Amino acid sequence: ELCWFFSFVGYEVQEITIGNQSTIDVTLKEDETSLDEFVVTGYTGQSERSITGSVATIKADELVKNPATSVEQQLQGKISGVNITTSGNPGGGAQVRIRGLSNFGNRSPLYIIDGAPSSGGLSDINPDDIETLSVLKDASAASIYGARAANGVVLITTKKG
Structure with a gap:
């Protein structure tokens, strides 16, 4: 008899034996333990074990522990390798630097909000809308986004309403 294996990231593998069936209904069961060990970067997934030093993720409840009016202020001091500085001017925006000053011209990281690149920065998003914020700090983690x-890359997942 013919067996098929069905799998998907975050779900348990299902083995189904196929006899004379012309229609197969498959329902995958969630495997919550595997999601803790997996990080999606761009279009690929990588084992958290292999990229722990290059990816940092902060959940919304961790961000709101620091009462502030902007995401930059909430993020300040929470992730190693990420420097946030302000101009000192009232109402002036903050500058986010990942891995220090790396090249000429624009030194801001790439912001990806819910899978779409954002031309603005963290000031364009309401801190209360953020579910998770991940920072990709090295070339292997951010390689899918190219030059x-x-x-660096800042991935933001918002709460769905």
């Missing part, structure tokens, strides 16, 4: 990721 735009030369200064």
